[in-house]
Amino acid sequence: MKKKNLILIIAATTVAAIYLGAATFFSFHFCPGSKLNGQDISWMTISQVRDLVDSKASSYVLDIVGRSGLDEKITASDISWKPDFNESLNDNLGFVNGLKWPVYVLSHRSFTNEDMASFDEELLKSKINSMSFFKEENMISPVDAQLVFDETLAEYTIVPEDYGSKADRDAFYEAVVEALSTMQMTLSLDKAGVYESPKIFSDNKALTDECQSLNKYASAKITYTFGDDVITVDGNYIKDWISYDGTTTTLDTDKVNEFVNTLGRTYDTFGRDRTFTTSLGQTITVSGGDYGWWMDRDTTLSELVTAIESTSICDMTPVYFGTAAQYGSQDYGTSYVEVDLDHQHVYVYENGSLVIDTDCVSGKATNDRVTPTGTFGITYKERDATLTGQNYSSDVKYWMPFYGNVGLHDASWRSSFGSDIYVTNGSHGCINLPPDAAAVIFEHVEKGEAVIVYGGIQPSQAKDYLKNKDKSEEGNTDNSDDGDSAAGDGNSQAPVAPENTGTPDATDASSNVPTPDTSTDESLAVPESTDPSEQISGSGE
Numbered sequence: 001m002k003k004k005n006l007i008l009i010i011a012a013t014t015v016a017a018i019y020l021g022a023a024t025f026f027s028f029h030f031c032p033g034s035k036l037n038g039q040d041i042s043w044m045t046i047s048q049v050r051d052l053v054d055s056k057a058s059s060y061v062l063d064i065v066g067r068s069g070l071d072e073k074i075t076a077s078d079i080s081w082k083p084d085f086n087e088s089l090n091d092n093l094g095f096v097n098g099l100k101w102p103v104y105v106l107s108h109r110s111f112t113n114e115d116m117a118s119f120d121e122e123l124l125k126s127k128i129n130s131m132s133f134f135k136e137e138n139m140i141s142p143v144d145a146q147l148v149f150d151e152t153l154a155e156y157t158i159v160p161e162d163y164g165s166k167a168d169r170d171a172f173y174e175a176v177v178e179a180l181s182t183m184q185m186t187l188s189l190d191k192a193g194v195y196e197s198p199k200i201f202s203d204n205k206a207l208t209d210e211c212q213s214l215n216k217y218a219s220a221k222i223t224y225t226f227g228d229d230v231i232t233v234d235g236n237y238i239k240d241w242i243s244y245d246g247t248t249t250t251l252d253t254d255k256v257n258e259f260v261n262t263l264g265r266t267y268d269t270f271g272r273d274r275t276f277t278t279s280l281g282q283t284i285t286v287s288g289g290d291y292g293w294w295m296d297r298d299t300t301l302s303e304l305v306t307a308i309e310s311t312s313i314c315d316m317t318p319v320y321f322g323t324a325a326q327y328g329s330q331d332y333g334t335s336y337v338e339v340d341l342d343h344q345h346v347y348v349y350e351n352g353s354l355v356i357d358t359d360c361v362s363g364k365a366t367n368d369r370v371t372p373t374g375t376f377g378i379t380y381k382e383r384d385a386t387l388t389g390q391n392y393s394s395d396v397k398y399w400m401p402f403y404g405n406v407g408l409h410d411a412s413w414r415s416s417f418g419s420d421i422y423v424t425n426g427s428h429g430c431i432n433l434p435p436d437a438a439a440v441i442f443e444h445v446e447k448g449e450a451v452i453v454y455g456g457i458q459p460s461q462a463k464d465y466l467k468n469k470d471k472s473e474e475g476n477t478d479n480s481d482d483g484d485s486a487a488g489d490g491n492s493q494a495p496v497a498p499e500n501t502g503t504p505d506a507t508d509a510s511s512n513v514p515t516p517d518t519s520t521d522e523s524l525a526v527p528e529s530t531d532p533s534e535q536i537s538g539s540g541e
Helices: 002-025 046-057 087-092 101-107 121-129 169-181 205-218 253-267 297-309 421-425 435-444 459-475 532-536
Strands: 061-065 071-075 146-150 155-159 186-188 221-226 229-233 242-244 249-251 274-277 283-286 313-315 320-322 336-340 345-350 353-359 374-377 382-389 392-403 406-410 431-433 450-454
Touching (some): 146 205, 169 186, 205 242, 221 297, 283 450, 374 392, 392 435, 406 435, 431 435
Parallel strands (some): 336 450
Antiparallel strands (some): 374 450, 382 392
């Protein structure tokens, strides 16, 4: 029992001796892990620490590291830097502090001496002013995060903030002074916080809310196809039509309407002149008529606005009052009816091939009966119709109206077609056809197919034409035929009118083709009714 107690006493005495010995040692030495302004001073005495500071004086260099790869150094000789050891570090030694050596060993004490050196402030300021950090090309101001529209993505995106590299001179100077005073070896300007900073960052809630709100509209994608032209209404268009008030995004329908009107002005062909090459090879301009693309702009606008507001991704087709065979200048396509009033001849083309041509008789050259010229569309086809009008009623087998009560039909009551019959004995506006030819044409034309009507002697020209004709016949009496010159034999070609204007006189009631106002953005009026019952009544036989 006594032996055991003796061992415990010896062990305790040994531990105490070690503890007190270490306490005595660390009364004059710094514990392991101790640092002074970042310099390791473990196991050193005050004298050794002073020698360390003094030894670094001549070779001391402060390395200043900035953004954009910029790096500058300040040497001791640049600013007359010299150590100024602070004896207050002694206060961290002594037997009392030595007794705490176990705690200090574990805590790795760090000491800061803010007045370890002195230097010439004027030399320092001059040195700083010459540094690359303050050259104009390196003083790049910070840029806030901002909302931009990406044309490639067709959506709004947030461009992150740019920190730039513009240092605040006062903050820079203070950071360098502190580094020099505490004998730091490296100064990071970023860590020292000397650079000006952006005020708005990419995670800014107001910015992200605006981006999300705008993209709800900009994410719509509506595609229109006009022949070879494909127009995609996506963010690249929509960005100019929307605005954000801080909480809500609003679509400006007036601006969308401008876009729809532009589509109409670009692709509508209703009421426009057409350059046309006749079957006889002549290139002419055909004016008038009610054929062509005629966009219902109001309804098209409404559908587009709805599609954008519902962020639709789809193909859409404008709503039309009237359509044509195809888009482009030759909107009538390759299947159409050509009516040459000059030569009183009809040509029918199907897919680019001539399927039939025939003589005809058009409307009489008077204001109330002249055949309207222009480009029209077959309204419908009907077998066995009765055409009625003032003082007449005619039964026809093949009725193909193309403008109001004017159309193509068989005329079994006529024995001759062609020549200049129409001038004095023409129809009430319709194109009279030989029955057999009318039957073939009826089988080859379709509803909506273009009818291109041009030429002819106008009412204002009829008197002069007949007067000239009478003189011509008087001078050629010996060579005249036995037949009726007015009726003709159906094979001769009428002489070209003295002046081919391509359209009836303005005073001709039958030529009042509704024409859209293509010079304004206003929506067009709805065309005349195409109800068959309305077409037959009072027809221009």
